[in-house]
Amino acid sequence: MSPKPPGVDTVERSWRSPLRGPWLTAIYGTALLVALPLVIITGLLDYAAYGPRFDQAFPTNVGWLRLPAFDWPTRPSWLFRVTQGLHVTLGIVLIPVVLGKLWSVLPKLFDWPPARSLAQALERLTLLLLVGGILFQIATGLLNIQYSYVFGFDFYTAHYFGAWIFTGAFVAHVVIKFPRLVTALRSRPLGAEARTSRAATRPEPPDPDGLVAAVPGPATVSRRGAVGLVGGGALLLAVLTIGQSLDGPLRRTALLLPRGRQPGPGPNGFPVNRTVAAAGVRPEQTGPGWRLALRGNGRTVTLDRPALLAMAQHTAALPISCVEGWSTRQTWTGVRLRDLAALAGVAEPASARVSSLEQAGLFRTAILASNQVLDPDSLLALRVNGVDLSPDHGYPARVIVPALPGVHCTKWVAEIDFRGRADG
Amino acid sequence: MAERAARLRARYGAGPWHLVLVTAAIVLAGWVALRVADEATAGRMLLWFLGAVIAHDLVLFPVYAAVDRVLRTLVRGRVTLLNHLRVPALGSALLFLVYSPGILRLGETTHLAATGQDQRPYLVRWLLLSAALFLISALGWLLRRRQASSKRSESA
Known part of the structure; x- marks a missing residue:
């Protein structure tokens, strides 16, 4: 065996916390084992919600790295609100657990020799994928929900593929370490540990993985304290995040997030996703000269706003939910999309392509699947909460479809192209 | 079969399942890397992936451990x-x-375009929240001290 480089012993002896050990690592690990699959699955569902069938889920070219194809349902109408809200909120809440877990195993990073066998070398490579993966996902996710694109690459591509690298390493890690986790949890009954004070806290017996410090110092925190600290951090983040998914006064509790703020008073005073100014839609485009073009079967029907208001109006309370995890439920009034489809001469459309007045932007068009056009609550909304839509909320008309991601609820609609079964 | 597994264990260092799992994870990551390699920004993604590990293991952890060490010296045993x-x-x-x-107002323009609002309030809110945390903790500490001293005077 090669001689140890200088400093290895010093590093080994400098780990002083008497709390590090298999039990504490297993507690944090169990929390992650239960919660992370939910984050992974809701993340994949959100990809499905964007409609990969119409090439409008990003990244588009993912090969077999996705859930089996299915049509995103419109019921329950809060489906996307819950899946996306859970993905973002849980992802944030787990950050202290991830940090606690990494703290508990950090001495392993400085193990010498780095690997004693090929198995260990390969496993350490997967640990790099695991740790790099989770930190990468947290960093890109946090930056995205706060609209800060300092990383300079496409968020969707990075976050989606990063998720797969992480998930592969996560599965391998869980299966390999599961027996260790069970042994560690059994080694100290939870109830007894919860009653152990700081003064009575002793190091765990030396373990084969070398998590327990060689020269532990006295305990300054009990084990229940360490678990409580991480739990408290998770709770703090939960309290400051959940508000972005709630309506009413509780929204303000998301004090440090963009969607905790009330953008102005009145019926249109709910969060905006992309302002009219940012979209580059000019007032003269949305004035009396605005026309909606309905296409179908090679014909075009043109309607102005009074004509739309003269059609049968339908009102529905539906959430608008965004990929950043925030959502809000409002009461929308307008014309049913299926009525517009019938007017265009395609009563049973296979899909509908909705285009905005917006000239640039990733989401200036969106394709709706058949079930999304035909749902009785799917609207071309003209009004919200009893008044006309504000320019920022899509005046003169916007799409609102149950359980559809917010960015696909096109604002400032200019044209809807209904496609029949034949031209699928 | 058992003999073969034992031979693998001796040469590889773990059982066959271990080999299958780590290989699968590495192959998946490699496949993803090849897919992303065509992107113009692939280098940046790799930089952020590895940078995140370095930032946590070799910057964040040493910094918070060092701060804690300083704190421990300052309070001299008053746990x-x-x-x-x-x-x-x-x-x-x-x-x-x-x-x-x-808090640092990274992305003022994208934030404004998305929400119609600026990022001004967050720094003050974070400072206030931090002050509140320290204040609550200080009150809790004072309360404990009073309880401890009244207990001492009772027993004295």
Whole structure:
């Protein structure tokens, strides 16, 4: 065996916390084992919600790295609100657990020799994928929900593929370490540990993985304290995040997030996703000269706003939910999309392509699947909460479809192209 | 079969399942890397992936461990005081870590375009939340001290 480089012993002896050990690592690990699959699955569902069938889920070219194809349902109408809200909120809440877990195993990073066998070398490579993966996902996710694109690459591509690298390493890690986790949890009954004070806290017996410090110092925190600290951090983040998914006064509790703020008073005073100014839609485009073009079967029907208001109006309370995890439920009034489809001469459309007045932007068009056009609550909304839509909320008309991601609820609609079964 | 597994264990260092799992994870990561390699920004993604590990293991951890060491020297064995400083400090640092894009106003234009609002309030709010955490912790510490001293005077 090669001689140890200088400093290895010093590093080994400098780990002083008497709390590090298999039990504490297993507690944090169990929390992650239960919660992370939910984050992974809701993340994949959100990809499905964007409609990969119409090439409008990003990244588009993912090969077999996705859930089996299915049509995103419109019921329950809060489906996307819950899946996306859970993905973002849980992802944030787990950050202290991830940090606690990494703290508990950090001495392993400085193990010498780095690997004693090929198995260990390969496993350490997967640990790099695991740790790099989770930190990468947290960093890109946090930056995205706060609209800060300092990383300079496409968020969707990075976050989606990063998720797969992480998930592969996560599965391998869980299966390999599961027996260790069970042994560690059994080694100290939870109830007894919860009653152990700081003064009575002793190091765990030396373990084969070398998590327990060689020269532990006295305990300054009990084990229940360490678990409580991480739990408290998770709770703090939960309290400051959940508000972005709630309506009413509780929204303000998301004090440090963009969607905790009330953008102005009145019926249109709910969060905006992309302002009219940012979209580059000019007032003269949305004035009396605005026309909606309905296409179908090679014909075009043109309607102005009074004509739309003269059609049968339908009102529905539906959430608008965004990929950043925030959502809000409002009461929308307008014309049913299926009525517009019938007017265009395609009563049973296979899909509908909705285009905005917006000239640039990733989401200036969106394709709706058949079930999304035909749902009785799917609207071309003209009004919200009893008044006309504000320019920022899509005046003169916007799409609102149950359980559809917010960015696909096109604002400032200019044209809807209904496609029949034949031209699928 | 058992003999073969034993031979593998001797040469590889673990059982066959271990080999299958780690290989699968590495192959999957490699496949993803090949798919992303065509992107013009692939290098940046790799940099952020590895940078995240370095930032945590070799920057964040040494910094918070060193701060804790300084704190421990300062309080000289008064563990209750130490923890009443540690908890709000960790809380404040955690909030900064998670909400720093808003606090540091990274991305003012994209934030404005998306929400119609600026990022001004976050710094003050974070400072107020941090102050509240320290204040609550300080009150808790004072309460404990009073309880402890009244207990001492009772027993004296």
